[in-house]
Amino acid sequence: MELNVSDLTVTRGGIKVLEDVSFAVKAGEALVLRGPNGIGKTTLLRTVAGLQPALRGEVSLDREQMAYAGHADGIKAPLSVTENLEFWAAVFGTGSIAPALQAFDLEALAARPAGALSAGQKRRLGLARMVVTGRPVWVMDEPTVSLDTSAVQLFAEAVRAHLAGGGLALLATHIDLGLAEARVLDVGPFKAKPPALEDFDGAFL
Numbered sequence: 454m455e456l457n458v459s460d461l462t463v464t465r466g467g468i469k470v471l472e473d474v475s476f477a478v479k480a481g482e483a484l485v486l487r488g489p490n491g492i493g494k495t496t497l498l499r500t501v502a503g504l505q506p507a508l509r510g511e512v513s514l515d516r517e518q519m520a521y522a523g524h525a526d527g528i529k530a531p532l533s534v535t536e537n538l539e540f541w542a543a544v545f546g547t548g549s550i551a552p553a554l555q556a557f558d559l560e561a562l563a564a565r566p567a568g569a570l571s572a573g574q575k576r577r578l579g580l581a582r583m584v585v586t587g588r589p590v591w592v593m594d595e596p597t598v599s600l601d602t603s604a605v606q607l608f609a610e611a612v613r614a615h616l617a618g619g620g621l622a623l624l625a626t627h628i629d630l631g632l633a634e635a636r637v638l639d640v641g642p643f644k645a646k647p648p649a650l651e652d653f654d655g656a657f658l
C-alpha cells in the first residue's frame with residue numbers, strides 16, 4: 454500500500470492556498486507536514502482525506518482506507534469513554550476497544566462521561582478513535598494539542614504500532630513527536646502564487 458499525492462492544488466474559500474503538492478508515503482512510514490500558520494496544512498489534509506474537493510491533482514488511495522482526526526475530537530459528551538469507542542467500533546465494523554483504551558491509558562476513565570474529561574483526556578479519547586477505526590491510513594491534524602509530555606509519548610507509540618502493523622500516517626504538527634523515523638515535508642515551497650494582474654494600472658484605480 455502506498456499513498457501517492459500528485460500535483461494536488463488545494464483551495465480555501467475559493468482561493469488557492471497550496472499548488473502542485475506531490476509526495477508519497479509507503480506502508481510503515483509516517484510523513485509530517487511542516488509550515489507556518491495559515492500556509493494550508495489543514496486544507497491539504499482535508500483534501501487528501503476527501504473532506505473537500507481538490508482543484509487539481511490526484512490522491513491515489515480510496516478514502517475508505519483513511520481515518521481523519523481534525524481539530525475537533527469527534528466525541529459525544531453524554532456517552533462514556535467506553536460508549537464513545539464502542540460507537541466508533543460499530544460504525545467502522547471493528548472489534549474490541551481494549552487495545553485503544555490501553556494505548557491511550559484510558560482504562561481508569563472508561564466509565565466517565567466524555568463531557569467530564571479534561572481537554573487532554575478528551576484528546577486522548579479522540580486519538581483512541583483512530584485505533585478503533587482499523588483503517589490503515591491515518592490523516593491527523595495537530596494531534597498533540599492539549600497533550601502533556603507523557604501523552605505525546607503514548608501517541609508516538611500508538612503511531613509506531615500502527616506503522617509496524619502495516620499502516621501509514623500523514624500528520625501536521627508543530628511539535629517534535631519524538632518519531633525519529635518520520636519524514637518531514639515543508640509545504641512552504643508549494644505556497645500558491647497570487648494570480649497575475651491582467652490590468653496593472655487598473656489595480657490602482
Ligand SMILES: Nc1ncnc2c1ncn2[C@@H]1O[C@H](COP(=O)(O)OP(=O)(O)OP(=O)(O)O)[C@@H](O)[C@H]1O
Nearest residue numbers: 465466467470488489490491492493494495496497
Ligand atoms: N473559512 C475560511 N475561508 C477562507 N479562508 C480560510 C478559511 N479558513 C482558513 N482560511 C485561510 O486558508 C489558509 C489556509 O489555512 P489552513 O487552516 O489550511 O492553514 P494551516 O497551515 O493548517 O494553519 P495552522 O498552522 O494555523 O493550523 C489560511 O491563510 C487561512 O487564513
